C-alpha cells in the first residue's frame with residue numbers, strides 16, 4: 207500500500223468511527239437498545255480498522271521523539287479504556303449497573319480518545335515523511351537524451367575490425 211492509500215484509509219475509517227459514535231449516542235437516547243448495541247459493535251470494528259491504518263502510517267515517517275512519547279501512552283489508554291463503556295454498557299443492559307455509571311464511563315473514554323486524536327495529529331504534523339529523509343522525491347526531470355547518431359556511435363555490425 208502506498209502512503210496516500212494508507213492516509214485515505216485512515217481518514218475514511220476515522221470518519222466512519224466518529225459517525226458511528228454519534229449513532230451510538232443517538233440510538234441510546236432513543237432507547238433503541240438493540241440498534242445501540244449493533245452500532246457499538248460496528249464502531250469497535252471501525253476503530254480497529256482505524257488503528258490498523260494508523261499503525262501502517264508509522265514506517266513512512268520519522269517521528270519527533272517528544273510528541274511520540276506523549277501520544278503513545280494516550281493511544282494505549284484510549285484503546286484499553288474502551289473496555290469501560292463496553293463493560294458498564296453490558297452491566298447496565300443486564301440491570302447490574304446504573305445508566306449514570308455507563309454514561310460516566312462513556313464520557314471518560316471519549317476524553318481519552320480526544321486526547322489520543324489531538325496528540326496523534328500533533329505527532330504527525332511534527333513528523334518528517336521518510337521519503338524526504340531518504341531523498342525519495344523524484345526531483346527535477348533530467349534533460350532528454352539526444353537521439354543516437356550512427357556517426358557518433360556506430361552500430362556494432364558497422365565496425366570493420
Ligand code: HEM
Pocket residue numbers: 227230231234235236237238239242243246288291292293294295296297298299305308309312
Ligand atoms: C463505546 C461503547 C458505547 C458507547 C459510546 C455508549 C453510549 C451510550 C450513551 C451515551 C448512553 C446514554 C444515553 C442517554 O440516555 O443519554 C448509553 C445508554 C445505554 N447503553 Fe451504551 N454505549 C456503549 C456501549 C454499550 C454496550 C456494549 C451496551 C450493551 C451491551 C450498551 C447498552 C446500553 C443501554 C442498555 C443503555 C440505556 C438505553 C436506554 O436508556 O434505553 N452500551 N450508551
